[in-house]
Amino acid sequence: MEYIGIDIGTSSICGIAYRPSDKSCKTIVKENSANMVSSCQWEKIQDPERIYYIVEQIIDELRTVCTDIKGIGFSGQMHGILYVDADGMAVSPLYTWQDGRGNLPYKEGETYVDYMTKVTGWHVATGYGLVTHYYNLHNGIVPDTAIKLCTIMDYVAMRLCKQANPSIELSNAASLGLFDKQRLAFKEPLLDRLHMDSSVLPTVVESRTVIGHYGDIPVCVSIGDNQAAFLGSVKDKDRSIHITIGTSSQISVYSDEYIEINGLDTRPFPGGGYLLVGASLCGGASFALLKDFFGRTLKLFTGAEVDDGYLFRQMTSMAYRADSAEGIKVETLFSGTRSDPNKRGKIEGISLNNFTPENLIVKFVDGVCSCLYDYFVLIPDSISKGKTELVGSGNGLKNNPLMQHTLEEIFGKELRLSDVKEEAAFGACCMAMGSMINA
Numbered sequence: 001m002e003y004i005g006i007d008i009g010t011s012s013i014c015g016i017a018y019r020p021s022d023k024s025c026k027t028i029v030k031e032n033s034a035n036m037v038s039s040c041q042w043e044k045i046q047d048p049e050r051i052y053y054i055v056e057q058i059i060d061e062l063r064t065v066c067t068d069i070k071g072i073g074f075s076g077q078m079h080g081i082l083y084v085d086a087d088g089m090a091v092s093p094l095y096t097w098q099d100g101r102g103n104l105p106y107k108e109g110e111t112y113v114d115y116m117t118k119v120t121g122w123h124v125a126t127g128y129g130l131v132t133h134y135y136n137l138h139n140g141i142v143p144d145t146a147i148k149l150c151t152i153m154d155y156v157a158m159r160l161c162k163q164a165n166p167s168i169e170l171s172n173a174a175s176l177g178l179f180d181k182q183r184l185a186f187k188e189p190l191l192d193r194l195h196m197d198s199s200v201l202p203t204v205v206e207s208r209t210v211i212g213h214y215g216d217i218p219v220c221v222s223i224g225d226n227q228a229a230f231l232g233s234v235k236d237k238d239r240s241i242h243i244t245i246g247t248s249s250q251i252s253v254y255s256d257e258y259i260e261i262n263g264l265d266t267r268p269f270p271g272g273g274y275l276l277v278g279a280s281l282c283g284g285a286s287f288a289l290l291k292d293f294f295g296r297t298l299k300l301f302t303g304a305e306v307d308d309g310y311l312f313r314q315m316t317s318m319a320y321r322a323d324s325a326e327g328i329k330v331e332t333l334f335s336g337t338r339s340d341p342n343k344r345g346k347i348e349g350i351s352l353n354n355f356t357p358e359n360l361i362v363k364f365v366d367g368v369c370s371c372l373y374d375y376f377v378l379i380p381d382s383i384s385k386g387k388t389e390l391v392g393s394g395n396g397l398k399n400n401p402l403m404q405h406t407l408e409e410i411f412g413k414e415l416r417l418s419d420v421k422e423e424a425a426f427g428a429c430c431m432a433m434g435s436m437i438n439a
Helices: 048-065 112-120 129-138 152-160 170-175 188-193 225-233 284-302 308-316 357-376 401-411 423-438
Strands: 002-008 012-019 024-031 069-076 082-084 105-107 148-150 167-169 203-205 210-214 217-220 240-245 249-255 265-268 274-280 329-331 346-348 389-393 415-417
Touching: 002 048, 002 152, 002 225, 002 423, 012 048, 012 423, 024 048, 048 069, 048 152, 069 152, 069 225, 069 423, 082 152, 105 112, 112 129, 112 188, 148 152, 152 167, 152 210, 152 217, 167 170, 170 265, 217 423, 225 240, 225 249, 225 265, 225 274, 225 389, 225 423, 240 357, 240 401, 249 357, 274 357, 284 308, 284 357, 308 401, 329 357, 357 401, 389 401, 401 415
Parallel strands: 002 069, 069 217, 167 203, 240 389, 389 415
Antiparallel strands: 002 012, 012 024, 082 148, 210 217, 240 249, 249 274, 265 274, 329 346
């Protein structure tokens, strides 16, 4: 028997079929070609129907080589939303987690995020689904036929099951904002303060809930990609420090109890407990920024395009030395932070002797890794002292030996890379297996 896991990422969509009997995996990765052009620089949107078509392609291709599929699980990009009508069909684009409308001016010199936070006393950030919804309401963007909002993975799962009403699991529900993570329910009184009708929200269900069937295959409710990557990477949740680096970067540790830590996000974990998460908007994107700068510099002086693969290989083959940059420090906040979107990165400590390409490469990587370590030191000793295993995932880390070595030096622990290639898809697959066991 096999189980399928699907991860709907911002730039790629992955599907795996896992056979527990021999632990074999069949993997299919396709480009997420659903990006839509917008006249607004701050708007980040994708075509949900295009995404649904790609997912259906992946599942059908996996079904040609797997004859005994017992369940399908989903994970995907958190925070973003789309609207659906009474038939469960999309009537809007997917507004992704990168969408910036929440940081636009609203009134009295405040942004939409500032105003919502002031009125509710609850921290929200641009890209959160209910921030996007609030902006859309006040600017007449919500379609007249919209009945519900949901995440992209919940939409695809619902469509596969030929249903009309979306369900949402706790980890995804929390990512929309205005969600009480202790009571595990949306803060409806806060929605009332903002004059938002709670009937637009999807139905919150427990993890491992079977929401329907694709043909005769049970489909499990979707979970967030952060939680899925943790599930798909770590072997011991109580001892692990999980770091994933892709376009962004995150550090996650498990806690049995709910705890609030300034600077960290506390996220519900499927099956109980929480993940304490430090998330940087620029992880691998910082390294790519420097790579592109080198490429453009070479083109300016030589007139020739330089292959990205060549540049990446040269940069990642650098040897890590803690003292190599002689005082240079790079802060890799090139896209700001959730709490301060206007903050930007910087390079400090440049002298007549240390401004070299090699030093910039080392210190850009050091900046990404140091940011993650700064999140880790915020965790109380009562939790962090038991975290002895450093586990890494994400292509931005797995394909970068310099990043791997730098993390080991900064954390003072040996880094173990996850055993699977597409961790979030595998985590979704694990949820599907758990759903069938509990059914």
